[in-house]
């Protein structure tokens with residue numbers, strides 16, 4: 494099966510977790526795009542969605558799904574999002590599409606995080622996919638130097654400005670055996686807005702195609 498077919502199956506399978514009359518947290522990316530298309534079919538059963546990016550907001554609105562402000566709705570029951578890598582403990586690397594900060598906020602505000610992926614995203618140890626870190630622009634060089642001290646190789650994604658007006662460093666060369674510790678350490682560096690490691694708050698359910706982990 495192609496990875497695109499697996500993404501579509503995962504996006505459609507996540508609909509089973511959507512409860513009637515709920516507000517759904519919606520992630521970002523090509524896998525989530527299939528989820529949003531499927532959500533459109535049941536839009537009359539939900540109150541609306543909280544979006545994690547301008548890209549997803551646009552797609553949700555195109556389908557006539559109401560996009561709500563997280564501050565106005567309180568904790569969510571469900572967050573559905575993709576990932577760039579997923580380890581056997583449901584810890585993730587995210588942010589390939591530069592949406593990591595808002596994704597992390599909506600995930601943190603949700604009771605259940607259902608992660609939808611194709612099988613190419615499954616790894617034993619995180620880190621083959623370069624780890625995205627969102628930084629305040631003036632802190633880019635400082636953060637890069639701190640990462641180099643930790644034996645990472647930061648590369649500035651110089652064609653990208655995030656929805657929050659910040660920049661992304663992609664860190665190559667790390668084999669992340671303790672993602673909870675690394676996430677905490679990187680969060681301490683001045684100028685880091687957020688880290689694309691979703692380890693302390695990983696996924697609760699992972700759907701690989703229509704297969705549940």
Ligand SMILES: O=C[C@H](O)[C@H](O)[C@H](O)COP(=O)(O)O
Nearest residue numbers: 522523524575588589590592
């Ligand atoms: O910033 C982007 C997000 O973290 C995505 O969830 C991640 O990059 C996976 O995207 P896709 O489903 O397109 O592979």
